[in-house]
Amino acid sequence: MRATFDTTHLLRAVDDLDTVRAVLVDPDELRADLLRLHGMAHTLINGGALSATSVDETITELAADIEAELESMSALLLTIRQRIRPLLTLTPDDG
Known part of the structure; x- marks a missing residue:
């Protein structure tokens, strides 16, 4: 493992998580988009009010x-x- 695993991959994972968190911490835009999509679908599929x-x-x-x-x-x-x-793979054997 020492010869093959690059621990900087874990730091990149933190950066990736920060990218996801930026959307999830303040999900207003995604939420608004989903609500707008619902309104459009409701109108189109259910004949709801425009x-x-x-x-x-x-x-x-x-x-x-x-x-x-x-x-x-x-x-x-x-x-x-x-x-x-x-x-x-670093999990110790129980036996």
Whole structure:
């Protein structure tokens, strides 16, 4: 492990987590986007009342933007997981 594991990967994991935290600590924009998407979907799918929006974008564009943001956060979390996974081999044998 000493010859193959670079501990700076763990520091990069901290940076990745900070990126995700920046969105999660103040999720107002993502929350607002999800609520706006709900309003659009409700109107389109359920025939609900048309909600006023100042943004000129389609439901598809908004859904794609939200998906891209979530995918980016997911990718960072998976990267963190991959960075720590080699350390699991250091578990001492119980026997």
